[in-house]
Amino acid sequence: MEQKQSLKILVVSAEVVPFAKSGGLADVAGSLPQVLAAKGNDVRIVMPRYREITQEMHYITDFPVQMDWRRETCIIRRSQIGCNSKGETKEIPVYFVDSYHYFDREGMYCHLDDGERFAFFCKAVLHMLPKINFQPDVIHCNDWHTGPITFLLKHKFKTDPFYKNIATVFTIHNLQYQGNYSKDILKVFDIDESYFNPEQLEFYGRFSFIKTGILYADVINAVSETYAKEIQTPEFGELLDGVLRKRSKDLYGIVNGIGAEQFNPNSDPMIYKNYDVNHIELKKDNKHGLQKEAGLPLKDVPLIGLVHRLVEQKGLDLIIDVFDELMNFDVQFVVLGLGDLYYERMFKKLQEKYPDKVAAFFEFNEALAHKIYAGADIFLMPSRFEPCGLGQLISLKYGTIPIVRAVGGLVDTIQDFNLGTATGNGFVFEEYSPEAFFQAVKRCLSIYNDRKDLWDNLVKSALTSDYSWDKQAEKYIHLFRLATEKNKLKIFQESCKI
Structure with a gap:
């Protein structure tokens, strides 16, 4: 049986254990990549560099990011997390998008300019890739903070050969948190106002980060099968149930796993006495x-x-x-x-x-x-x-x-x-x-x-x-491959129209 080629995967998340955490998103973004890497894939992680992150990291590069009428400097730093692969310790690169203007402040969220902060993050992630010489097969976007990456790839970067073969998977961890901001954010992204309509980026008069992710990702994922069904109903859909129903053929559900070693009563150093x-x-x-x-x-x-x-x-x-x-x-x-x-x-x-x-x-x-x-x-x-x-x-x-x-x-x-x-x-x-x-x-x-x-x-x-990540990681790998196939098909269909 022919062995499938390993994937190059970029995991994008606003929080990642052990660097920064406010909820379960950080646990998933920290543990899933370890299992994906242990299965032979080239996995990288990228997140903002908040002030509270104290781990040692190294300068990689810097570059300007255009934010409406001005430029903001982005500094890319690097650290790593380890995983065990076939008895050997493997390092997963973790890249940090650093900006003194946007991220050198108290607290990860709840700032008045969060829309602009995460717009900067999304743009910086894409500009970073050629500078670190990493061309992923798929970008795994997590929650609203990363949604616009899917649109930028399809519309702002599609003419650049470096980006055209990159597919996207957008995972919804909690639909209640949406990232809805003023129409003015279009200027920050340099998006034409023609896209600001109910069928595309507009959501009840605002620009919605999460709606953008849902609309333009190659594949959408929710963090359980039942939740994937629930969010297509008015009761759980947070006003996005219609959008999700339109994309139901591309919507999947994978239950999260937990780190087998992180949560193990037989070896956990934090508990009073180990047991099994x-x-x-x-x-x-x-x-x-x-x-x-x-x-x-x-x-x-x-x-x-x-x-x-x-x-x-x-x-x-x-x-x-x-x-x-x-x-x-x-x-x-x-x-x-x-x-x-x-x-x-x-x-x-x-x-x-x-x-x-x-x-x-x-x-x-x-x-x-x-x-x-x-x-x-x-x-x-x-x-x-x-x-x-x-x-x-x-x-x-x-x-x-x-x-x-x-x-x-x-x-x-x-x-x-x-x-x-x-x-x-x-x-x-x-x-x-x-x-x-x-x-x-x-x-x-x-x-x-x-x-x-x-x-x-x-x-x-x-x-x-x-409920370890092993089986669930295989399901994610299947989704990633599916996303790359869908992206290739779209590219082929577009080429046929020319």
């Missing part, structure tokens, strides 16, 4: 360690964990609505996260109301997150919507049983526990209501309290589940 499926009794040591660190009594009661951005999407209002009823049970609750001030205040009040049962941490703390995944018995994820979700995958890896709502990637990864057949790997509810959520919680607690044999089997099943 053959030593599940050691998980209790992690529970006791978490109880001590959280200031909770050392008791063998169900310990419920929550590690999320504290935002409405995560279904936190359901938890708050049933919290007093939940506290009627002999349970403990630990929450870690940052987000909306409303939710931080609510969980702070609940901690004050139930000091022996509730511990709340409002911070970004990767080590504590791992300790909660390892030390908790139950993990809550009652999301309003969830494109993929990594929390439920990580919790399974640590033998912590998730309670989730039947949406997005949660549907694709968590099967409801069936008492009759003793099958399933979590507890699932469908209706977005406090009653439906609380019924799932009670079912879970009853198994924990009354059927230790079934609970231990659940934990063992979770610990042996495989």
